[in-house]
Amino acid sequence: MTRSVFIQLILLALVVLCFAALPFMTEGFYLTLAVNIALYVALCTAWTLFSGPTHLVSLATAAFFGVGIYATAIGVEYLPFPVVILLGGLAGAVFAAGVGAMTLRLSGVYFVIFTLGLAELARQLVTYFQTKIFGSIGLFVLTDHSEGDLFHYLLALIVVIFVTGWLIGRSRLGFAMRVIGNDELVARHFGIEVARSKIILFVISGAFIAMAGAIMAPRYAYVEPASAFNSTMSFLVVIMALLGGTRRLWGPLVGVVPFTIIADLISAYFPEHINIIIGLGFLLIVYLLKDGVSGILLKALGSNRLTRAQGAKP
């Protein structure tokens, strides 16, 4: 048992190392695409940490991401990049704690509505304060980090997110979340503090999303509220994660890779049609892919295993 876990870990480490070598082999278009995919893998997995077990559709991704971008834009001149990323995560955590404390005690609909306009709210507030207090809207982010560096940082972040997700799954919090996800009333009767568990998970998820934003900031070079707080990102993350399926930690991965490539192609050739694609994506998920692609895969595998087990039993 321990041996097989050990072998699995080594295999995973090898896979990660292979990906880490990617920037040395390719550049230009494919590296940019790889960074995009890595970014959305990080965002969707972090999103699933919270929204997977709670079934609450969070649309706050763009707001946390923007907070991360601003953390880097403000701090990178004074502090080393990794410290700035951690600070970005901290800022995201504080923001998530505030939002969570206000909305997660109430029914789910309030939470969805609140997060729906959150990025737009952050954009208006940041614009207002920047113009009123600092006199200008934009900020320059000047670093010498290449796309390859960003890819490595993102890869490290993905590993951290996966390890955290795995640890949560084995902890009391993870167990509590599974009970809450199945039946909140039962969870409350068991003495699980439902609101507090949700808020903790939301904070973790928000911190990771903000860190991803902090990592990506050098790509923007010039940061202004309208580009940092882009609500379309929130919806893309929801679609990709649900398309992949949220029952397993690796579920979103299955959705991200194909959808990022499709979205990339569409925004290159038909930039006007991205909303139609998002709309069709949502409808596809609701009507055809209830549990995502990973759900279908699991079902196929599960029925295989089941028939084998039944076959073994005479």
Add this chain to the structure above:
Amino acid sequence: MTILVTGILLGGTYALIALGLTLQYGVARIMNLSNGETLVAACFAAWLLFTAGGINPLWGLLIIAPLGFIANGAIYLGLLRPLVRRASSQGMLEVDSILATFGLLFLFQGLMHLAFGGAYFNYQFLAVPFDFLGGSYALNRVTAFFAAVIIALALYLFLYRTRIGTAVRAVAVDPDAARLVAIDVGRIAAFAFALGGAITASGGVLLSTFYTFNASMGAVFVMKALIIVIMGGVGDVRGAAIAALILGVMETLVASLIDPGLTLAATYGLFIVILLFRPQGLFGGAKG
């Protein structure tokens, strides 16, 4: 004073939009996030009728509101009823309907963007000053407000004075109990959803007479309407009307005294106060 009156005039139109949404959410139990697209489509329809056909928007209401009724009814029967049938619990239906109506929101927004582009539209209708209590207001805003009041009153009378209206309110209170007294809940829900669409469409027609609109503004309006609905208490017609007036005044206050870029922040401020102190709505009793 000017601010107060402008705010109330704006609130009248908000009230219609929110009334449509509260009917859809309170009775049919579907949080219709694509409601804003009904609004925008009605704006464009009124614009088309006025510029191409020379039809007065107030007469246009008679054409566009029934169209809104039919379109929303078709959406409910075709797309949302399967979700209602499939759902094993209220929570599941909520998640499904939120995702499905998000899909519709983006789909319709994308289609309207294709048809009309991203430009802003408006037309000149009754753009003459109207003097009232020392202030001067555009006549189109005043007309829109009174038309909204008439429509809202008609809705109120319908809900509280007729048999079908009573059935609609019964379903809003408790669908299971409504079934026990021989109300066809499925039909009433579909009817309320379609009626909500018609009310929102009327709100859109009135809005288009004084407001500059474009294809992608639906999401902002649905956001405001949602906050009004929550503030007024879900399914509560009177609460929604009063909450809409409060929001209209509040927005006008912030826009004219602090900064026009902060209207959403004002809306959110109001939302947060409501969430913290009265999550059951202004006039809602304590929930069990």
